[in-house]
Every structure is written in structure tokens, then in C-alpha cells.
Amino acid sequence: MKALVCNNFGDVNTLSYQEMPDPNAGSDDVLVQVRAAGVVFTDILLAEGKYQTKPALPFILGTEISGDVVAVGSNVTRFKPGDRVMSLAMNFGAFAEKIALPGWLPTRLPPNISYESGAAMMSSTATAQHALRQRADMQVGETLVVTGAAGATGSGAIQVGKAIGARVIAVCSSDEKAAFAKSQGADETINYTKEDLKKAIKERTGGRGADVVFDTVGGDVFGACARAMATNGRLLVVGFASGNLPILPVNLTLVKVYSVIGVHWLTFVRQQPELHAKNMEELLVWVEQGIINPAIDSVVPLSEGVAALKRLSSRRAMGKVVIKP
Ligand SMILES: NC(=O)c1ccc[n+]([C@@H]2O[C@H](COP(=O)([O-])OP(=O)(O)OC[C@H]3O[C@@H](n4cnc5c(N)ncnc54)[C@H](OP(=O)(O)O)[C@@H]3O)[C@@H](O)[C@H]2O)c1
Structure with a gap:
């Protein structure tokens, strides 16, 4: 699959759009075809090696997705192939065509909410x-x-x-x-x-x-x-x-x-998954009621992911920049 990869910590210009092996989904995981991924300032810090956590190199950037479940592990009962979901990507890897996520983590994305809005409301609105x-x-x-x-x-x-x-x-x-x-x-x-x-x-x-x-x-x-x-x-x-x-x-x-x-927020989701799920329920009610409607600054193809990150670092973005594989 194609992905935006950090091979060495540094300027976002050094990120590489390249082939990577498909993710391995275990028996507790769901495999998701990524339809949209939100860009967060944290992605820039991660690429530069300035974030609290330094993932092992090389790694695929990106912390939030929406998409379609394409396969579920044998222990997963919450989802089936074809389900629309949105999720934090706890171990990064959102800027890719596919991602494996723990089965307990994603939230169901209602049919009337676009993939772009789903990705945009994860770490920003939910934080x-x-x-x-x-x-x-x-x-x-x-x-x-x-x-x-x-x-x-x-x-x-x-x-x-x-x-x-x-x-x-x-x-x-x-x-x-x-x-x-x-x-x-x-x-x-x-x-x-x-x-x-x-x-x-x-x-x-x-x-x-x-x-x-x-x-x-x-x-x-x-x-x-x-x-x-x-x-x-x-x-x-x-x-x-x-x-x-x-x-x-x-x-x-x-x-x-x-x-x-x-x-x-990441620590909160990890440590209090039940409360996180309740928050997501409230958030979706607000979205249904039209109270919350994440502003989308721009939608950028995955192949131009570096430009998406630069919109944030150059301080031009208003609302959320979304990447589409
Ligand atoms: N704690 C958490 O759980 C959590 C979750 C998500 C994000 N974050 C953090 O929240 C911050 C904002 O993230 P975001 O995704 O909302 O970013 P963003 O969309 O790029 O917004 C950041 C804002 O910061 C201001 N800013 C001031 N100096 C800046 C500079 N030198 N370069 C860029 N922006 C500058 C800009 O507003 P003005 O130009 O109007 O000043 C800009 O609109 C980041 O530090 C991110 O890591 C934390």
C-alpha cells in the first residue's frame, strides 16, 4: 500500500510517499480501508522528532482516520466488514491506504456524516x-x-x-x-x-x-x-x-x-476507553443536531501529504486539513 513515511526525523520535506507492507491485523484487530485522515500539528512534531513519544523508524505518520472495515479478527464482535468507522490511530499510521486498529477503539461513523467530517472531528473536536x-x-x-x-x-x-x-x-x-x-x-x-x-x-x-x-x-x-x-x-x-x-x-x-x-487526549482514550466511548456518543448527538460541524480547511491527496502538513506549519490553515488516500 501507499503511505506517507518518516524514515528519519527531520523537516516535513524529508517525509516520503512510498510503498509499505499492508498492516498485520491480529485476532483482536480490525483492518480499515482509510477514506480520510485528519492532519494535526502533532504530526509535524512527530516527524521532527520533537513529540513526547518517538516512534521507532521508519513509521507511518497520522493519528486519526475514518474509513471502512475490510476485515475483522476472530475475537472482534463489534464490527463486520463494510462498517463505516472513525478512530484515533493510537500507534500512528493514519496516512496510509490501510490501517489495523484494536477492535475496541473505533467509533461507528453514521451514514449521514462524511468521511472527511469523521476524520476531522477525532483528535481536534474530541480533544x-x-x-x-x-x-x-x-x-x-x-x-x-x-x-x-x-x-x-x-x-x-x-x-x-x-x-x-x-x-x-x-x-x-x-x-x-x-x-x-x-x-x-x-x-x-x-x-x-x-x-x-x-x-x-x-x-x-x-x-x-x-x-x-x-x-x-x-x-x-x-x-x-x-x-x-x-x-x-x-x-x-x-x-x-x-x-x-x-x-x-x-x-x-x-x-x-x-x-x-x-x-x-491520547492518554485519556488509552486509560479511560469507556468514558471516551461516552464522549463520542455525545459528540455524535451534537453533530446530528447540527451543533458541531468540524470546519474543513482543505482536502489533500495522500500523495501530496507534505503540502498538507506545510499548511499547518506555515500557519495558513483555518479549520482542519484532511488527507485522502
Ligand atoms: N493535548 C492534546 O491532547 C492535543 C490534541 C490535539 C492537538 N494538540 C496540540 O494543539 C496544538 C494545536 O494543534 P492543531 O492541530 O489545532 O494545529 P493548527 O490547526 O495548526 O492550529 C494551531 C494554531 O496555533 C497558532 N500558532 C501560533 N504560533 C504558531 C506557529 N509558530 N506555527 C503554527 N501555528 C501557530 C495559530 O493560530 P494564530 O496564528 O491565530 O496564533 C494556529 O492556528 C498543537 O501543539 C498540538 O500538538 C494537543
């Missing part, structure tokens, strides 16, 4: 849902600040925030991205290249600060948010797309009485 539900315990009427709000995970957080009943303030680096964030449901926006971010969050919250911050950017953006938290606020550490790991003077959490909370 946002896990972060806001389980990690922040976000309440109706609270104020949610989303950074990187026009990105895949950020736009997912806007939609999930609105689905929960939050007032959402989207933080972006351009007016174009701010307008996009508004189209995703944000109540207000901040262009942090034009406004002082800490001051702007305070202004838009009547001086209280944010109840919840969903930060995908890190660096100075995190630093500004850490100084604009409400009492009993929750500052969610989701990602570091800026490339800068922020350092937090912890006295801020004492003085302002707020919590800093790490989010790692």
Missing part, C-alpha cells in the same frame, strides 16, 4: 470535548478563552464551548482568522497582534478574567492568559504550536486562585 468536559468541568454561562482559535483544535473548542453553553472569546493572530473564528460560533474575538492580550481578556470579561482558557499556542500567549484568569479559573495546557514552552511563575495561581490543568 476539546475531553478538555472542557473532564478536565475543566466547564459550566453553562462561564467564559471560555480559546487561543489558536482558527486552528483545527481551537475551532473545535469554540464549537464544543458553545455546545456546552459557554461564552466564547476567540484569540487569533489576524482579522481573517478572527472572522473565521466568529463563523465557528465565537461570541467575541481578540486579534493579539493588534491588542494587548491580557488587557483585552480583562476588558471583555468586565475585569474578572477568564473562567477557562483552552491554550494550544504556549509561549507569550500562554503568559498573557496566565495573567488574565478569574478566581477559580482553569487554565488548560493543550499545546505549544508557537514552539515555545512557557514558564509559569506559580505564585500567579496562588494570588489569583486558579488551576493549571494538563490535557492529553
